Amino acid sequence: MSHNGAGGPSQVILAPQQHEQGLRSGVEPPPLQVSSLITSGPSSNRVDLVFFSDGYTEEEYNKFIEDATRLAQDVSANQTFYTVKPLLNFWAAFSPSKEVARFFVVSVTPFGLYRDGTELRGLYSSKPDTALAACESLQDKCDYAILLGNDPLYGGLGGEFTTITSSLANGALVLRHELGHSIIDVGEEYDGGFAYFGVNAADTLSSVTWSHWLSDPDTPPREERSVSPLQAYPWTLLNTTTPFSTNFTSSGQYSQYLVKFSLSGVPEEKDLDVLLDGANLGWTPPRQDIGIDRWHYNLAGYSALSEGDHELQFILKNENTQGQAQLCSVEILEFGDDSEFNSGIGYYGAFPTFDLNNETTYRPTYEGCLMRSVTYPNFCKVCLEGLWLSLLKRVDLIDNVRESCIMKSASEVDSSTDQLWKKVLELDLVPLAQLRHNTIGFTESYKITWSTGGTTLEQFTNQTRIEVDDDMLSYDIDIVFSTNEVRKDDQGWLTASRSYSITETCG
The missing domain is CATH 2.60.40 (Immunoglobulin-like)
Known part of the structure; x- marks a missing residue:
C-alpha cells in the first residue's frame, strides 16, 4: 500500500472534453489536476474518494494538497475507516478559484459552496451538477465526491456528494460523520433532526435490526427511559446586554439530566457563563485549539430536576466577542435511574432519539457513535458493520x-x-x-x-x-x-x- 504525501503525489491534468461520461450530465466539469493521496489497489476494484477544491486559489495548490492529505490520513490512519482502509483509495482533484471562498460569493469558486447565514452547520453547493460532472469525469477514480471548502470553521453535509471545510478542529470529525451518511446510507442519531433511517434506526422496538449486537441478546430490547423537554437550534448571536434565556418544564420523574449545547465564537471560559435556574454549570472549552470554531458540549447533572418550570441562560461577558459569539443548538435530556437507563460505554440496546417534532425512533447506543455526535471518533458496531457491507458490495x-x-x-x-x-x-x-x-x-x-x-x-x-x-x-x-x-x-x-x-x- 503506497502513501503519497503532499510533497510528491502523482499528477495528471484532465481536460473535461476528453471524458465522455462527464459530458452526459450536460454540464462541463472544470479542469482538474488529480493527485493520488492513498492508494490501496486498482480503482476498478476499490471505492475511490476524491477531494475537490473549492475556494483555493492557484497559489494555494499546495495548501489544498496538504489539507486533503491531512484529512485522508486522519480518517483512515488509526480510527473510523482504518479497518476498511484496504478497500479505499483517496485522491485530490484541484481546480483553482478566483479568490478564497467567502461562502457568499459563490460565482468565484468551481462548486459554489455556501452557508445558510451565520450557521456553522450545513455547507451547501450552488453548483451540484458541476460537482457531479467533475466526479463523473474521473470515471472509476471517483465513487464519492468530497467538496473541500477553504474555510477554517465548522461545516458539512452528506448525500450524493459530501461537503466539508478544512477546519483543523472539526474538518476530519465532520468528514467522518458525513461519509457515514454517504457511504453507509444512514440517517442521523442526534436529536432534533428529521432523517432517521438505515441500519442504525428503528421506528419501533419490534423493528430493531441490530438484535445480533444487543448486549442482552436473549432479552427483547427495552426502551432505555429518557425524555427531551427542550431542544432548539437558536443560531443566535449573543450579546452582553441581554442574556439568551429559554424555559422548559420537567415532570420531575427522572433521576438525572444532561445539558447539551453547541457554541461558536467563544474561545475563553471567562467569556461566557451557562446558568440553570441561576446556578453556574461551570462551562469550559474542552481544549485550547477550538478558538472561535463551533464545538459541542455536554454538562451532566447527577440529580433529578424538580417538577415544574426551569430556566437555562447563556450570559456573554466579553463584549469583544459580540458579532461572533453564537449559540448554535441547545437541548435538555432527562434519564431514569441506573435500573431504567443503561449509559454504560459499549452497551447496545434501544435508546430513544427525539426528532424535531419530539417523536421517537431508536438507536443502538447511548453516546457511542459519531452518527450521534461528531466529536466521537468512531462508528458504533452497528454502523461499522454497515460500512463493511456497503463497501464490500462494491469490491470483489x-x-x-x-x-x-x-x-x-x-x-x-x-x-x-x-x-x-x-x-x-x-x-x-x-x-x-x-x-x-x-x-x-x-x-x-x-x-x-x-x-x-x-x-x-x-x-x-x-x-x-x-x-x-x-x-x-x-x-x-x-x-x-x-x-x-x-x-x-x-x-x-x-x-x-x-x-x-x-x-x-x-x-
Whole structure:
C-alpha cells in the first residue's frame, strides 16, 4: 500500500472534453489536476474518494494538497475507516478559484459552496451538477465526491456528494460523520433532526435490526427511559446586554439530566457563563485549539430536576466577542435511574432519539457513535458493520489470478511423461486478514479453497500461491472473509468466487 504525501503525489491534468461520461450530465466539469493521496489497489476494484477544491486559489495548490492529505490520513490512519482502509483509495482533484471562498460569493469558486447565514452547520453547493460532472469525469477514480471548502470553521453535509471545510478542529470529525451518511446510507442519531433511517434506526422496538449486537441478546430490547423537554437550534448571536434565556418544564420523574449545547465564537471560559435556574454549570472549552470554531458540549447533572418550570441562560461577558459569539443548538435530556437507563460505554440496546417534532425512533447506543455526535471518533458496531457491507458490495475480494510457468526440479521429473514444467497460479486478494500490511487489533481471517472437477484440493487450503501440473484444467477458487466487525452478512458480500481455466501448457 503506497502513501503519497503532499510533497510528491502523482499528477495528471484532465481536460473535461476528453471524458465522455462527464459530458452526459450536460454540464462541463472544470479542469482538474488529480493527485493520488492513498492508494490501496486498482480503482476498478476499490471505492475511490476524491477531494475537490473549492475556494483555493492557484497559489494555494499546495495548501489544498496538504489539507486533503491531512484529512485522508486522519480518517483512515488509526480510527473510523482504518479497518476498511484496504478497500479505499483517496485522491485530490484541484481546480483553482478566483479568490478564497467567502461562502457568499459563490460565482468565484468551481462548486459554489455556501452557508445558510451565520450557521456553522450545513455547507451547501450552488453548483451540484458541476460537482457531479467533475466526479463523473474521473470515471472509476471517483465513487464519492468530497467538496473541500477553504474555510477554517465548522461545516458539512452528506448525500450524493459530501461537503466539508478544512477546519483543523472539526474538518476530519465532520468528514467522518458525513461519509457515514454517504457511504453507509444512514440517517442521523442526534436529536432534533428529521432523517432517521438505515441500519442504525428503528421506528419501533419490534423493528430493531441490530438484535445480533444487543448486549442482552436473549432479552427483547427495552426502551432505555429518557425524555427531551427542550431542544432548539437558536443560531443566535449573543450579546452582553441581554442574556439568551429559554424555559422548559420537567415532570420531575427522572433521576438525572444532561445539558447539551453547541457554541461558536467563544474561545475563553471567562467569556461566557451557562446558568440553570441561576446556578453556574461551570462551562469550559474542552481544549485550547477550538478558538472561535463551533464545538459541542455536554454538562451532566447527577440529580433529578424538580417538577415544574426551569430556566437555562447563556450570559456573554466579553463584549469583544459580540458579532461572533453564537449559540448554535441547545437541548435538555432527562434519564431514569441506573435500573431504567443503561449509559454504560459499549452497551447496545434501544435508546430513544427525539426528532424535531419530539417523536421517537431508536438507536443502538447511548453516546457511542459519531452518527450521534461528531466529536466521537468512531462508528458504533452497528454502523461499522454497515460500512463493511456497503463497501464490500462494491469490491470483489479477488483482485486477480495470475498464471506463470516454472521448470520442475530433477527430482520432480517423471520419466514416464514428457512434462518438464509446472503451472503456478497466484491469487491476488484485497489485503485484509492475514494479508494486511499492518495489524489492526481485530480478529479476521481469509479462508481460501481451491478445487477442480468438483474435488477440493485440501493441500492448497488457505494458500494464495499453488503449483500444479502443466495441464489444461479449470480451477474454482472460493473465498470467505470473516471479521469480528461483521456478525451478519445476509447477502454474502464477505465471500467471493472465481473460476480460472488454463488454456495453454508451458511446453
